Amino acid sequence: MDIEIEKFRPVTQCKAINNAKTDPTRYNSSYANATVTLYGIKSAREAAEKARLEDIATHEANISNIEFNKAQRIKITELMTAAGIPSTYKIPDPKSRARFPKMLVKSAGYYEDFMRNSAVADGFEYATTQYENIIGKLKKQEDALNLANASMKVEQEKEKARRSDNILLLKLIIKYSLPDDSSWGDVLEHLLDQDKYLKLAYSMYRVRSNWNDGCDPVDSALGEFDNQEYTGENDLEISKCVSRAINNFHDDRDGRIFRDCQWNYSDLYSLVDHELYVDYNLIIDKSPQLLY
Numbered sequence: 001m002d003i004e005i006e007k008f009r010p011v012t013q014c015k016a017i018n019n020a021k022t023d024p025t026r027y028n029s030s031y032a033n034a035t036v037t038l039y040g041i042k043s044a045r046e047a048a049e050k051a052r053l054e055d056i057a058t059h060e061a062n063i064s065n066i067e068f069n070k071a072q073r074i075k076i077t078e079l080m081t082a083a084g085i086p087s088t089y090k091i092p093d094p095k096s097r098a099r100f101p102k103m104l105v106k107s108a109g110y111y112e113d114f115m116r117n118s119a120v121a122d123g124f125e126y127a128t129t130q131y132e133n134i135i136g137k138l139k140k141q142e143d144a145l146n147l148a149n150a151s152m153k154v155e156q157e158k159e160k161a162r163r164s165d166n167i168l169l170l171k172l173i174i175k176y177s178l179p180d181d182s183s184w185g186d187v188l189e190h191l192l193d194q195d196k197y198l199k200l201a202y203s204m205y206r207v208r209s210n211w212n213d214g215c216d217p218v219d220s221a222l223g224e225f226d227n228q229e230y231t232g233e234n235d236l237e238i239s240k241c242v243s244r245a246i247n248n249f250h251d252d253r254d255g256r257i258f259r260d261c262q263w264n265y266s267d268l269y270s271l272v273d274h275e276l277y278v279d280y281n282l283i284i285d286k287s288p289q290l291l292y
Helices: 038-082 109-117 124-175 184-194 196-209 216-227 235-252 265-269 274-286
Strands: 088-092 103-107
Touching: 038 109, 038 124, 103 109, 124 184, 124 274, 184 196, 184 274, 196 216, 196 235, 196 265, 196 274, 216 235
Parallel strands: none
Antiparallel strands: 088 103
């Protein structure tokens, strides 16, 4: 048998990803700081990508040598087989206490020499798995950080809005000389007491929005309206119109009557003092539940 044997060729292992600086905490200014940051994640990803390119380049350079070494192993195995030397042999299991111990299959010595002296793999598959796991972990860390930052931003915006609302409320409290601990509802009650049109319109709108509990708020507001002196040229007509609407409500049980009557809440709002109405809308905007 004419078999040409050559020296095995070197194969470089793909270890760049294993040696890369892919822990995001290693990019902190202090090693004692184990906090994961977006900067650390970005830097770790860049290191992983760079290492991946190195491992790919190493693997591509190895391919021809790996194929050569595989072919050499086959040639040597064929040569040894031709010489009557098998690739495996059997020995009794030294750990067995049986009378007839089981036999263990061992690789021939030359085959073990293969493993020590000729490489037919460069660890590229393992390096690929490492790279994918690292990138996947960094992605999860990045998503978690972005979610946390978004939640923090939302809370900061809420706190900013609360501070802004508190300042607006304080301005109204000072403007109307109300107690320091007054709420939006307290300020609203004060405004309603300042303008009979506003109070009547407000009660009509509330019943229009939810008439499950009847129209007592409108009835009460109309009573206060009638107890005051009629100062507007349409006050009597307003009283009669709302009174009819209340009677119709009792018949039909439909709060939309206060939207559709001649002197509805929109018409009454138009009679409210402008500055008072602006402050009223500000209160409703900041505390809309007061309308229901």
